[in-house]
Amino acid sequence: MRISILAFFLLLSTLSSGCSAKQDVPKNSATVEVEPTSGKNFEHATFALGCFWHSEEIFLEIKGVKEALPGYCGGTEPDPTYELVGTGTTGYAESVDVTYDPAVISYQKLLEVFFTEHDPTTPNMAYPDEGPQYRSVIFYRNDSQKKDAESYIARLSASHKFEKPIITQVSPFTNFYKAEDYHIRYFRHHPSGQSYIDNVTRPEVEKFRKDFPELVKADL
Numbered sequence: 001m002r003i004s005i006l007a008f009f010l011l012l013s014t015l016s017s018g019c020s021a022k023q024d025v026p027k028n029s030a031t032v033e034v035e036p037t038s039g040k041n042f043e044h045a046t047f048a049l050g051c052f053w054h055s056e057e058i059f060l061e062i063k064g065v066k067e068a069l070p071g072y073c074g075g076t077e078p079d080p081t082y083e084l085v086g087t088g089t090t091g092y093a094e095s096v097d098v099t100y101d102p103a104v105i106s107y108q109k110l111l112e113v114f115f116t117e118h119d120p121t122t123p124n125m126a127y128p129d130e131g132p133q134y135r136s137v138i139f140y141r142n143d144s145q146k147k148d149a150e151s152y153i154a155r156l157s158a159s160h161k162f163e164k165p166i167i168t169q170v171s172p173f174t175n176f177y178k179a180e181d182y183h184i185r186y187f188r189h190h191p192s193g194q195s196y197i198d199n200v201t202r203p204e205v206e207k208f209r210k211d212f213p214e215l216v217k218a219d220l
Helices: 002-016 052-060 107-116 143-159 195-211
Strands: 043-049 065-073 093-100 136-140 169-172 176-178
Touching: 043 052, 043 107, 052 065, 052 093, 052 107, 052 195, 093 107, 093 136, 093 176, 107 143, 107 195, 136 143, 143 169
Parallel strands: 136 169
Antiparallel strands: 043 093, 043 136, 065 093, 065 176
């Protein structure tokens, strides 16, 4: 019984200090420098697959990815904030915008990572975070990305890889608003010491590294 009680309180602690828990988010005072991505034939892919702390880190570690930024996509109100998006009323989803070199990593491979590293069958949540701001979305930027995403979902559905139907939205990209500076490289700045990082973010990142060891950059 004692083990069960301890497990319950650990789960409760993790949920109460999750990606959407404003009171537990330390803010860095320093501005995060983001390296320019101009000057090469880079392309963009934008995904929403739950908390952007681990989404950012997962895509940032992939060979051929030049940049991965956390932010907000899918809503209409200009200049959304973390607090506003966290209410679940804006239409925005916590997202990651990926700048990648298609000569090194294909959009199809990024889709494979996307569908492997979260549960695309749970509407309006990515455990342990709940709300429409954590829904599963592929924001396509052109007809080719839309076709690839819909084809990939059709193949996954036909293969019955998931017991429940895939509910991932395939939506047109409109605007992406970069998250506040203190969210950028959040996992790298806070690798331990928070229950959400220790129990959710780090396990998600480690799972990706085990699932796709061939994609992980050698200089991490």
